[in-house]
Amino acid sequence: MKKSWKKGFALTVALTTTAFVPLAQPMSAMAKSDEVQFSKEFDTPEFIGEPFEADGLDGEDLIWSYLETYQDDFQIEGDVKEHFKLLEEVENDETNTKHYRLQEMYNGIPVFGYQQTIHVDEDGNVTSFLGQFVPNLSSDKKMSRKAKLSEEKALKQALADLEDEVGEVEEFEVEPQPEQYIYVHEGEAYLAYAIELNFLDPVPGRWMYFVDANTGDIINKYNMIDTVTGTGKGVLGDEKSFETTKQSSTSYVMRDTTRGSGIETYTTANSTRLPGTLMSDSDNYWTDGAAVDAHAYAQQTYDYYKNTHGRNSFDGNGAKIRSTVHYSRSYNNAFWNGSQMVYGDGDGRTFLPLSGALDVVAHELTHAVTERTAGLIYQNESGALNESMSDIFGAMVDDDDWLMGEDVYTPGTPGDALRSLEDPTAYGDPDHYSKRYTGSQDNGGVHTNSGINNKAAYLLAEGGTHYGVTVRGIGREDTAKIYYHALTHYLTPYSNFSAMRRAAIQAATDLFGANSEQVRSVQAAYDAVGVK
Structure with a gap:
């Protein structure tokens, strides 16, 4: 008899007891195996x-x-x-x-x-x-079928705690709606309410709260808005062409109707109210660099996913892509808030306007793809994989190097970047599982530990020897196919690094065959970063 997953947990469950007869068998019969x-x-x-x-x-x-x-x-x-x-x-x-x-x-x-x-x-x-x-x-009190706490009281508990975290929130971008789940956290299972709190003021946040449905205690909480940045001509002075819409003989708006349900770009004019005002111009020659980049790079990211992976927008069904520039004042951030992209202008020292970097735009929109597919939870190893997937596809869309954010980050420091997939240690991130961060900051190291999977992806594409393991590179194209297939078909919300390895191997097997060079390279890449 197998042991209980948690000492002291009851082994009884209230279920029907109908017998079953398997209609099919594993080819290797029923014995345990390495498989x-x-x-x-x-x-x-x-x-x-x-x-x-x-x-x-x-x-x-x-x-x-x-x-x-x-x-x-x-x-x-x-x-x-x-x-x-x-x-x-x-x-x-x-x-x-x-x-x-x-x-x-x-x-x-x-x-x-x-x-x-x-x-x-x-x-x-x-x-x-x-x-x-x-x-x-x-079936103890934590797992009772009926909640003692109402949805309204659970929401009140979450809001009170949120006020301690960020101050009073007067308006939400999405109406908070408690949803009932069984929530497993640190070895305990609870009947709980999951509540998303999505707001812009006093600071942008997209917090997830889990409230015990019996006691009202806060079981867990985390903020899903990350802190990476954006692209454009804009911002760096390069000219680019992009689709707009003619409203009248003297009015054009930043609305592209040729891709999915559309791509639109707005400005808050340094306020914090979203989505702001749709960008407009009198002669269709646009001089707002931040808006130009946000619009053009959103189109470019859409085209990458559509042409390379057959994906129609971030949800796969042509969802409208909305971007807002000039958010707040000197705001050193860009984020996906669950429904749209938001870009600050930077303070000119830490960042230029954040829509000015193609890899940052693609990074943030990939968070939307991940949310609609694997749903990687933004904490600990699954959160690091969430960040890594955005870095990987940010690099694939940008397709010029393996750095992230180098076009807009610290403009006074040549060659600087937020992160490197080629050498995560250059920016203080681990390149091997043995060096992973195990603390609680940054949602359990979601940005830091992304370097482990980033290094595996780089080795898979480019090859190299790392920690004594030699990897034969298979190129960017095949690497992107493997990670996209793994993200959309194999990974699940709580996938860890070990699950990422298996998902990549299975994806490579589907795409190229079990005995392919690609499968061997995936195995070697994860061996090289210490993930088994």
């Missing part, structure tokens, strides 16, 4: 690489049969379907594969961040499982 890797925290599978024959099953029938086969490993009693909800099925035409995303459920309530992905090859057989599953969720 089934278990979570150290929960002792449940976080990766299954054993091939699983469909035996005439497809769609949901195949998925349920597959999960039933590993039911004992997941420590599930009763009906497997009570523990998972199928969120989406995506077909990849390039690889002729199917990818399923599931959500762990407990008594009909989603378990926050605990998602799983299951992958099916062109022959209809399951090739792999990635994700995290919390077993044996107890």
Whole structure:
């Protein structure tokens, strides 16, 4: 019998007890193998690489049969379907594969961040499982079916705590709406409310709060607005062409209607009220460098994702991309607030106007892509992967070097940058897992520890020898394909560095074959940065 994932947790769960008969079997039978890797925290599978024959099953029938086969490993009693909800099925035409995303459920309530992905090859057989599953969720008071605390009281608790953090918030960009989840934090599982607090004043913030639905205690909180920056001609004096809209014989606006649902650029004229006023001009020759860059680079980032990865805007369905420039005064930041891009003008010393860097614009818009796909939670290792994905695709869109933000950061210091994927240590970030930051600052080192995965991506693309491991480079194009495929199909909200390695290997296998040079290089790249 497997051990409970947390000492003292009850092993009983209130579920139906219908027996099941597996309709299909793993090709390697039921014995444990190296192809089934278990979570150290929960002792449940976080990766299954054993091939699983469909035996005439497809769609949901195949998925349920597959999960039933590993039911004992997941420590599930009763009906497997009570523990998972199928969120989406995506077909990849390039690889002729199917990818399923599931959500762990407990008594009909989603378990926050605990998602799983299951992958099916062109022959209809399951090739792999990635994700995290919390077993044996107890039925004690924390896990009661009904919350003692109302949504209104939970929100009041979060707002009171937020006021201590940033001061009084009078207006929210998105109306706060508490949502009920099972929330697992530091070895405890709670019935909780998740609340997003999205605001601009007194300082921009996008805080996530988790409030105990029985006691009202704040279980966890973190701010999802990061601190990287932007691009433009603008800003650096280069001229660029971009789409606008003619409103009348003497009026043009920064609205592009040729891409998805559109790309629009606004200005707050140094206020903090979003989205501001749509940029306009009388002769269609634009002299506002920050606006020019924000608009043109948003178009360029859209084109990259559409032309390279077949993705229509950040949500995959053509969502409008809205940018606002001249936010506040001397504001040294740019951020994605969950619905749009926002750029400060910088103070001229730390930053130039932040929309002036293509890699920064692409970095921030990639946060939106990540939010709509893997949903990597912005804390600890998953948060570092979130940042790293934005750095990787910022570098891919910019495509001139492996630095981040060098065009707008510290203009008085030639060659300076925010981060380097080639050499993270040049800016104080680790380039090996053994050097990772383990403290609590910066949401658990989301910017710092991004250097580990950044270095792996650089080695994969360019090759090199690192910590005695030689990696054969496969080029930017194949590297980008692997990371995009991993991000959109394999990674889940709580993916850690080990899951990133497996996701990259599986993505390379899908795209190039199990015995390909690309797969070998992925393995070597993660060996080189100490991620197993």
